[in-house]
Amino acid sequence: MDDATTPPPRPGLQRWLALDTSTSVLSVAVGAAGTAEPLAWHEGEGGAQASATLLPTVEALLQRAGWRLAELDGIAFGHGPGSFTGLRTACAVVQGLAAGARPGGVPVLPLSTLLAVAEAARLRHAPAARRLTVHAALDARMDEVYVACYAWSVAHGWRELTGPHLRRPEDLPHEQGALHAGNVAGVYGERLPSAWLSQAGGATQPCARALLRLAAAGVAAGCCVGAHGAQPLYVRDKVALTVDEQAALRASRAAA
Template sequence: MPIILAIETSSETASCALLRGDAVISRVSSGVRTHSQAVLPMIQELLAEAGIALADCDAVAFGSGPGSFTGVRTACGVAQGLAFGGKLPAVPVMTLDAMALACHQQHGASEVLVVLDARMSEVYWAQYRFENGAPVAVLPAVLTAPADVKPQGAPVLCGNGLSAYAEAFPVGGFAEVMPHAEQIAQLAAIDFAAGRTVTAAEAQPLYLRNKVAYTQAERRDMAAAKDGGA
């Protein structure tokens, strides 16, 4: 089993985790220091607790977003530096995937709708089902107004978008479920085993708001343009 070092700083809470086989240890920092100040000390603590060096790890994973612009950049930058220094591959993991896995693990949900507050009266959201314990996107991640979140069926809802825009989600859910490095590490182990890694130089954040992905309206417009030109 691979040894995965994971970093997640896309929200108000920063976390780091070290996965070895089925065992995972982690550290969390919230509010005391900035994420950039907190991450490296947490990583040093994890490596010391495990009795290993960075070079003993097989890959460095990070929450690639969506999330806080500064936070996502922090995780990517630290992961790049560690991957360069340790001559290790990097594994970007979408934060919404990690939230879905957390909801599945903590609440037994087999169908999950993740809703993450994107500020500016918008949310990032995606819907998942689970196969062999891993999330599979039913509705890929998009950025919309809360009122435009349209799940399929009756999934379990999670994420801080539920509390930030409670009027749009009267059925409620698990608003406390947020991205954490433990799930980033677990999903990265799956990607690592499948060869889905990148070099340190190739590691990039995911900014849904910056056109890395498209909103639903943009997808409809592109589809209409394509049909019109066919």
């Protein structure tokens, strides 16, 4: 394997860049992996704007922290699921930054956007919980939702119970005592089970601050890869509905 894209087996934890462009929000942070609060962070308009603003935002935050790109211990990013364009933007930028930062490259840590939702919801709504179950969901468009389930414990951190997959909004899981978090409540409204509408966690987005907190566990688990490993997790290969499928969807909604 090319040494330019081969990370060290266990990178340091002190200087990390984290970014997410998987939704309509552009989120970037710099700080120590596993830290509760980053040194500097930014959240703003993403979507079509992300490709133009991501690199200047990264440069500005590194300057604010007083770091050079070559000094980074690693780069964590949300690799999906999420917006197809957003995921491709993140992967392309991370590959370029990691490979070009220094000889040998900077280690890359791909992390689930749904796990980032779960971590953001935990810290905001149940920071003192010793045990917690979180159902995390993100709008997949085309009348579908990306969803996964995670269990948290103080002793063992996060554990994936159900991996990222697609469901209809009406079929999202609802579990008493669990958190139901994501960005789907504002999209599908009353079509969702009531648990997704009654909890504040329902307005949670994946964010770079959550990715930074998750990064230490990812490093410990040996999940870092070289620049070439910055690849998207799509879950679904289809980008859009056909004209006939769009018409059928509108008809079914009207009938409902």
